[in-house]
Amino acid sequence: MQKSITSFFKKK
């Protein structure tokens, strides 16, 4: 399954 980058890096 491809994870999303937003599941690692949060919005500032």
Place this chain on the structure above:
Amino acid sequence: MFEARLGQATILKKILDAIKDLLNEATFDCSDSGIQLQAMDNSHVSLVSLTLRSDGFDKFRCDRNLSMGMNLGSMAKILKCANNEDNVTMKAQDNADTVTIMFESANQEKVSDYEMKLMNLDQEHLGIPETDFSCVVRMPAMEFARICRDLAQFSESVVICCTKEGVKFSASGDVGTANIKLAQTGSVDKEEEAVIIEMQEPVTLTFACRYLNAFTKATPLSTQVQLSMCADVPLVVEYAIKDLGHIRYYLAPKIED
């Protein structure tokens, strides 16, 4: 007033080539320290981070912080009009809704300028945490591009396994299995040909070939590429841009369903 000048348009062409497959548009954040760009691809799987330091430009002036949203397809059209050896200058007034890109031939006999409309893009900056990576691999950028291209024939995914002996790239699909192992180089005459591995602990991660291949569009910018890996965190693929900055790509790993 913002003004940034580079001696050779070819650098800007290469930078655009390195990002335009992943991004349709992006915001260039300009400050007195230089130009920064951070943007996710449309599917939010990868993140591009570009840093160009002001001291790497032939001339750099930025009186007020400025965010310039640009359509990268439009920028590519404009850069196509430059000769590689032309000087390139980007200029914008404070709060302007256009940017001017000017090319000058080396002998100053041909000067062309292009005014491009800026866009208001939703800026979603992500915080990138500091990571102690388990493995950092430095290798020739062309070799990495070759491996990504070759393995993409066999699978949508590539498994990268790094130990202190070396790094192994594997792909498995209908055709069968492909493995490419690179050992750490002993002594090399040329630094750019070296494969260097700094390992704290071994790591095995799976990534989508499509994105890795998109990242390798940055190959003309740098002789070496650096891959930083750690279990369950995004891969960082970094290309240095000599005397100017770097481009980093972050790619979320694939995990077992």
